[in-house]
Amino acid sequence: MPKSKSAYSVPTKKQKPDTYIFVVWVDNEAGVLARVVGLFSGRGYNIESLAVAEVDAAKNISRITIVTTGTPQVIDQIRLQLTKLVPVHKVAEFKRDDKGVIFKEMALFKVVGKRNKIQKCLNACKNFNPIILDETRTSAVIQITALRREIDKMNKKLKPLGLISTSRTGAVAMTRGAKIFN
Amino acid sequence: MPKLFTGAEIVFKCLEDQKVEHIFGYPGGAVLPIYDELKNHPSIKHILVRHEQGAGHAAEGYARSSGKPGVVLVTSGPGATNVVTALTDAYMDSVPLVCISGQVPTHLIGTDAFQECDTTGITRPCTKHNWLVKDINNLSKVMHEAFRVATTGRPGPVLIDIPKDVQFAKAKYKKPNNEKKLNGKSHNKFSQDQIDELVKLLSKAKKPIIYSGGGVINSGPKASQALREFVDLTGFPITSTLQGLGAYPGDDSQFLGMLGMHGTYEANNAMHDCDLLINIGARFDDRITGKIDEFSPNSKKVHIDIDPSSINKIIKVDLAVVGDVTSVISKINKTIIKNKNGHSKSNKSNIAKWWEQIEKWREKNSLNFVNSDENIKPQHAVKRLYELTKNKDTYVTTEVGQHQMWAAQHYKFNKPNRWMTSGGLGTMGYGLPAAVGVQIAHPEKLVIDIAGEASVLMTMQEMSTAVQYNLPIKIFILNNQYMGMVRQWQELLHEKNYSESYSEALPDFMKMAEAYGCKGIKADNPSDLDNKIQEMIDYNGPVIFDCHVDPNENCFPMIPSGKPHNQMILGPNDKEDNKIKGKGKALV
Numbered sequence: 229m230p231k232s233k234s235a236y237s238v239p240t241k242k243q244k245p246d247t248y249i250f251v252v253w254v255d256n257e258a259g260v261l262a263r264v265v266g267l268f269s270g271r272g273y274n275i276e277s278l279a280v281a282e283v284d285a286a287k288n289i290s291r292i293t294i295v296t297t298g299t300p301q302v303i304d305q306i307r308l309q310l311t312k313l314v315p316v317h318k319v320a321e322f323k324r325d326d327k328g329v330i331f332k333e334m335a336l337f338k339v340v341g342k343r344n345k346i347q348k349c350l351n352a353c354k355n356f357n358p359i360i361l362d363e364t365r366t367s368a369v370i371q372i373t374a375l376r377r378e379i380d381k382m383n384k385k386l387k388p389l390g391l392i393s394t395s396r397t398g399a400v401a402m403t404r405g406a407k408i409f410n
Numbered sequence: 411m412p413k414l415f416t417g418a419e420i421v422f423k424c425l426e427d428q429k430v431e432h433i434f435g436y437p438g439g440a441v442l443p444i445y446d447e448l449k450n451h452p453s454i455k456h457i458l459v460r461h462e463q464g465a466g467h468a469a470e471g472y473a474r475s476s477g478k479p480g481v482v483l484v485t486s487g488p489g490a491t492n493v494v495t496a497l498t499d500a501y502m503d504s505v506p507l508v509c510i511s512g513q514v515p516t517h518l519i520g521t522d523a524f525q526e527c528d529t530t531g532i533t534r535p536c537t538k539h540n541w542l543v544k545d546i547n548n549l550s551k552v553m554h555e556a557f558r559v560a561t562t563g564r565p566g567p568v569l570i571d572i573p574k575d576v577q578f579a580k581a582k583y584k585k586p587n588n589e590k591k592l593n594g595k596s597h598n599k600f601s602q603d604q605i606d607e608l609v610k611l612l613s614k615a616k617k618p619i620i621y622s623g624g625g626v627i628n629s630g631p632k633a634s635q636a637l638r639e640f641v642d643l644t645g646f647p648i649t650s651t652l653q654g655l656g657a658y659p660g661d662d663s664q665f666l667g668m669l670g671m672h673g674t675y676e677a678n679n680a681m682h683d684c685d686l687l688i689n690i691g692a693r694f695d696d697r698i699t700g701k702i703d704e705f706s707p708n709s710k711k712v713h714i715d716i717d718p719s720s721i722n723k724i725i726k727v728d729l730a731v732v733g734d735v736t737s738v739i740s741k742i743n744k745t746i747i748k749n750k751n752g753h754s755k756s757n758k759s760n761i762a763k764w765w766e767q768i769e770k771w772r773e774k775n776s777l778n779f780v781n782s783d784e785n786i787k788p789q790h791a792v793k794r795l796y797e798l799t800k801n802k803d804t805y806v807t808t809e810v811g812q813h814q815m816w817a818a819q820h821y822k823f824n825k826p827n828r829w830m831t832s833g834g835l836g837t838m839g840y841g842l843p844a845a846v847g848v849q850i851a852h853p854e855k856l857v858i859d860i861a862g863e864a865s866v867l868m869t870m871q872e873m874s875t876a877v878q879y880n881l882p883i884k885i886f887i888l889n890n891q892y893m894g895m896v897r898q899w900q901e902l903l904h905e906k907n908y909s910e911s912y913s914e915a916l917p918d919f920m921k922m923a924e925a926y927g928c929k930g931i932k933a934d935n936p937s938d939l940d941n942k943i944q945e946m947i948d949y950n951g952p953v954i955f956d957c958h959v960d961p962n963e964n965c966f967p968m969i970p971s972g973k974p975h976n977q978m979i980l981g982p983n984d985k986e987d988n989k990i991k992g993k994g995k996a997l998v
Contacts (some may be wrong), residue, residue: 233904234903235671235899235903235971235972236694236696236971237699237700237701237702237971238971238972241703258542259530259531259534259542261532263534263751296636301722301723301726304722305719305723308718308719308721309719312718313539314538314539314559314981
């Protein structure tokens, strides 16, 4: 047993962490994002990506999608702590490999180079609905939608082909079929 | 056209409609319009403190002893930052507070104006919720919602930040809306199935224990009644956390005393060896559980709590009942009685052996200490204080440290809401201002702050408040010239390197009492301790009691870190465990 000079307990063996996606419906009011993000930082939870925007202007509701990692116990706590926040209406969470949920992220790639390189980039992206948003003789802005790890991969792959800037949204999620969260 | 009111008027109309009688506060530039309005509302009495932290703790003492929310009024900037400790304290111990803070005018927010700070930003992590009211039309709604948030579910502090221009602006006043907007946050939806399952566990248990906490106190006096009935019906032993003391009578034979780091031998061993653990309104705090992996290893665990996020946070439980303690326990009691009428089977005989075992642990008499004729032992002082005040309906607050643990161990509480201590945050300096708040709520009762000389110096200035309002609070200082708990840990864990834990230049508390205009009493001899305590009780006014105690006394029993409940260090009377040396020391 480790020697301890502290009156606090020593950390015990941990469970394996997993990646989860949280979807949180909140009142769209000042400070609400700070409350949600502050909860994560204050309690030592981790945020991999975050996407937020108003989804119902009449009811003034925003939808926040957070990708996080944690042990099942931590994930439980995140859900319960989020639910306690006053402006939070509803919280849903699912594992990243949940087949019943679509999980997408959008990325914008700026590629600078000759036509053939840009064309190569487009070809590389062809599975991810590439759209050219802007084009000059020496550059292009390509939009793709894909999974987080696919974008990670493309990001690496396009570097030698002239990728100079990447902007990405963070994941958003929606259930498949007719059913909705909760 | 309906009458328009200024923001300041709306604040008071809300307070009146929320039946607030006392507010604790300190004026300043950004709240002057609200202070200006005070004179028009005779039903609300303002208590002027000497530091905003004192206002916060006084409001906590007021809330915890009365069951009503405490209200605090402070100015912007330093006024708000000074109250942060008290808000955090209230957040940790689930005390309902409504704090109103002034803010610089809206057009100056964000410009680093004089006495500006980001109050809602600073207090976001230490309140249940907070609001910056930029539009006068939202003020009455926000005020009423603030009271609702603070007092419903698991109670806690809230803050309303009101810019000065909003205090001057005019709007219609809206009465509180009784229709509850719960936003999916109803926490009282347990089912009869869960209760039946629990009762089944009760009837099967051979080694049960009830572990009750501050949630019982927060649920109101009816919860304590229901708890007593429950303990009586089952015949189970009961232990309590620091915050739960008083929910069950401290002198009852089924009560095993407090559990946890400085809990009794019988309570901690019973927690370790039990086969059924029923947690009622407690949160498996780290001072309670000791080593998590070996916490109560062979028991089925039941957790009753109003806060769903408390369930499975630290200890995985087998049955969770989310609900208000009063309703849950009443339901359990009803079910037990109904079942008994069916087949009159009691399991009291099942647990006779368990009680025998508990009696054996009790024989250790783990709270004992070696008394002395020469100097006053702190435990002895608390025991004498208890004996001389137990027939009065006494309210006790404490600071934080050894004296707090001795008070918890040796002062027996028989009623809820009589014991106010800072448990979660462990705020030194809590007790004196809390006593001020308790005395405001209960002007005719005896209110004692059992204090340490180091803690009490942190908020000593509030003696001036006590004198101003003629509050006869008794500050009973166990003066050992050390930060006692720090000294104890340094002795046991850091090779007696008493780094900065001795107070070199303590003030003369007798002269201090004189300076504040209250009575000072000094005791340094065990033979006249009783007379001096009696003198303190009989004096009709605030008293500072300087009780010189043995500076080397340690607080036992104690669970060393990284140890489970059944491996406690006992006091000096227990010879085998007396030595904490060599290998043992590393384990402390």
